[in-house]
Amino acid sequence: xxxxxxxxxxxxxxxxxxxGMVLLSKNSExxxxxxxxxxxxxxxxxxxxxxxxxxxxxxIAIHCLEVFDAATEHVESEAKSALHAFHLMFxxxxxxxxxxxxxxxxxxxxxxxxxxxxxxxxxxxxxxxxVESAKAEGSLSKDRPTPWIVNLVExxxxxxxITLNENPMEHDALADLAFHTFCHGVAR
Numbered sequence: 026x027x028x029x030x031x032x033x034x035x036x037x038x039x040x041x042x043x044x045g046m047v048l049l050s051k052n053s054e055x056x057x058x059x060x061x062x063x064x065x066x067x068x069x070x071x072x073x074x075x076x077x078x079x080x081x082x083x084x085i086a087i088h089c090l091e092v093f094d095a096a097t098e099h100v101e102s103e104a105k106s107a108l109h110a111f112h113l114m115f116x117x118x119x120x121x122x123x124x125x126x127x128x129x130x131x132x133x134x135x136x137x138x139x140x141x142x143x144x145x146x147x148x149x150x151x152x153x154x155x156v157e158s159a160k161a162e163g164s165l166s167k168d169r170p171t172p173w174i175v176n177l178v179e180x181x182x183x184x185x186x187i188t189l190n191e192n193p194m195e196h197d198a199l200a201d202l203a204f205h206t207f208c209h210g211v212a213r
Contacts, residue, residue: 034074040064041071042088045081046127053130057081083138086131089124090144096121107159111178111207114155115200118182122196125186152178181207 044064048055057078061071075081096117104110118125156174159165165174181203188199 037064037066037070038074040066041074041081042085046085046089046123049082049085050123050126050130082131083141085127086141087144089121089128090141090148092121092124093118093148106164107155107162108164108208110155111159112200112204115181115185115203115207116197119185119200119203120196122186122189125182126190129183129186149175149179177207 041060041064045055045060048060048063057071057075058068060081061068064071071081075084097114100110100113100117104113152175153171156165156171160167160171185199185203188194194202
């Protein structure tokens with residue numbers, strides 16, 4: 026019985042996170058009741074999982090960051106070089122436009138939460154390590170500061186989200202464009 030209950034809770038939680046991500050991206054004033062209705066769950070179920078809207082927003086943000094981690098898990102094992110890893114990373118992340126949109130619209134809330142800050146810093150550090158690997162292999166210029174390149178990568182994520190909203194493109198074409206732009210700007 027507990028296993029069945031756990032599966033129902035997990036399913037409800039997934040539906041709430043998905044509905045919350047979409048609704049809050051469109052309207053930051055959406056209420057928990059709006060989200061419960063969109064998710065197809067009772068308000069009691071939602072309130073049992075999340076006491077406040079802030080708790081739900083944090084849960085969605087963590088979910089989005091974890092989705093990015095899961096999507097890029099294969100990159101290191103499949104990449105032929107550090108530079109190729111950037112291309113694979115762009116291709117893995119760009120289809121996650123709903124998650125990207127939520128995080129972009131989230132703003133600086135993550136600065137107020139140590140758990141979100143830790144996840145975000147870890148992801149930035151992983152990109153910095155990839156930059157250092159690419160510099161060591163000679164595919165990125167060593168005279169460009171690593172933090173600048175990391176911010177460039179984040180900027181390309183942001184630009185892709187804006188481009189997707191203004192002019193829908195295939196995710197792979199957008200990833201290839203970002204990679205070409207990345208290479209042209211920092212590659213030898």
